[in-house]
Amino acid sequence: MxxxxxxxxxxxxxxxxxxxxxxxxxxxxxxxxxxxxxxxxxxxxxxxxxxxxxxxxxxxxxxxxxxxxxAPVSAADFAEMVQIIAALESLAVSLTAPEALAKIAPELLAQARGFTDSIGSSAELDLHDDQFHELLLSGNPNRRLAESIASMKLALRRYERLLVSSTDLIERSASEHEAIATALLAGDVPAAVAALSANWNNGTNRLIEVAEAKRPA
Amino acid sequence: MxxxxxxxxxxxxxxxxxxxxxxxxxxxxxxxxxxxxxxxxxxxxxxxxxxxxxxxxxxxxxxxxxxxxxAPVSAADFAEMVQIIAALESLAVSLTAPEALAKIAPELLAQARGFTDSIGSSAELDLHDDQFHELLLSGNPNRRLAESIASMKLALRRYERLLVSSTDLIERSASEHEAIATALLAGDVPAAVAALSANWNNGTNRLIEVAEAKRPA
DNA sequence: CCCCTTTCTCCTGTATACAGTATACTGCAT
DNA sequence: ATGCAGTATACTGTATACAGGAGAAAGGGG
Missing domain, CATH: 1.10.10.10 (Winged helix-like DNA-binding domain superfamily/Winged helix DNA-binding domain)
Structure with a gap:
């Protein structure tokens, strides 16, 4: 090196x-x-x-x-970014060759199943989440798309500290990832894309829940 | 001012x-x-x-x-950007309130129909095209999405000079715009999104045709 | 007492100067 | 003749210096 x-x-x-x-x-x-x-x-x-x-x-x-x-942070801003990333990642998966998706599906499933056990801290959850999505997008042939996604995800890191770890979040995230992987294993790309979008949009809900729990009226 | x-x-x-x-x-x-x-x-x-x-x-x-x-220009790069913009504009239309879309549909149709007559130069075509898409996205509530689209479109301007005017291009573009507008008039948002994606992807084909016509083997 | 004006201070926007590195050219050795 | 090494040049990366404007504070007028 x-x-x-x-x-x-x-x-x-x-x-x-x-x-x-x-x-x-x-x-x-x-x-x-x-x-x-x-x-x-x-x-x-x-x-x-x-x-x-x-x-x-x-x-x-x-x-x-x-x-x-x-730049000020807000739940609305977070939601806007998540909408965009969900669309971009969906596009990336759709553009990936079906064979490539079938090839990585088993490993994705294994990663999703190994989620609950190995996670301790919030940072580990983020790391695992990143790895899952990285693998999911690894077959995307659109280079510029990959850059856009990476850039947008960097901006999302402003909200990392808000999404603190909780066993509830981990379990939900794990089950959502498993849904994506199983859909790909079955060769059902549209279902996988739908599950992917659901995963991201649930992230919005999670943040809003956490934010409201922290700031009681 | x-x-x-x-x-x-x-x-x-x-x-x-x-x-x-x-x-x-x-x-x-x-x-x-x-x-x-x-x-x-x-x-x-x-x-x-x-x-x-x-x-x-x-x-x-x-x-x-x-x-x-x-940054080097290439048909592949153009195609990659168009894929992204198509997805982002589709998202923008999907996020727009249906009433807002119904409201602007008549004007969109009028613009699309007025296309063929009023266009002379390549610059005018671009201008008209920009105006159509701007109106189409005017009801999008996602501010950050609007910024992303604008930024990506700016990068597309590198290919402007390649897409020179031709009556054939104008007619095709006009008919595609009309398809989008009529779908929105009918309240069929998914159809409009599909027509929008088709419009963008045809842009890729148009560029490739032009590029190959200019560089004969 | 409040508001408007004017000045002053601080900070951004721009220019210039300096340092470090990559590349090209020349000369020597094989 | 060709390849390698050493030097020189030119361009990028970074620092500092200067100028202009925005905002705050103070003073005067209503």
């Missing part, structure tokens, strides 16, 4: 996204470029370039004379 | 996209930042920021130590 030669801008991007996922920033508030550059130990130039990059991904908002601002 | 206060970066972005649409740049070739900055009469900083922005939209590629490069 060759040593990683990453540009500073890329490192800043990933660092910012890590902190965003960890909830380090106050979403909706303005970004002070100099303060953030000092905090990260870099100059403003690569920082601004990273911020512009993240702006295109919807993590950051920008207003003409007022600079950058952390 | 207030005078437009646009940041230099935004002006550069639009200027570059105009030139890209006009075919001024050699797609696939490397970008010399200083040369381009001199040509545009700006400094490298806002230019680089514009290039980074366009990179996220797929118009430009970037390699770690080698800087920026115009």
């Amino acid at each position: 060759s040593i990683q030669r990453q540009t500073l801008r890329e490192q800043i991007e990933t660092e910012i996204m890590e902190r965003v996922g960890a909830g380090d920033f106050d979403m909706g508030s303005a970004i002070n470029e100099v303060a953030l550059s000092v905090e990260l130990g870099v100059s403003r130039t690569p920082l601004r370039e990273a911020l512009i990059s993240l702006t295109q991904q919807g993590v950051i908002d920008r207003e003409s004379g007022k600079g950058f601002r952390w | 207030s005078i437009q206060r646009q940041t230099l970066r935004e002006q550069i972005e639009t200027e570059i996209m105009e030139r890209v649409g006009a075919g001024d740049f050699d797609m696939g070739s490397a970008i010399n930042e200083v040369a381009l900055s001199v040509e545009l009469g700006v400094s490298r900083t806002p230019l680089r920021e514009a290039l980074i922005s366009l990179t996220q939209q797929g118009v430009i590629d970037r390699e770690s130590g080698k800087g920026f490069r115009w």
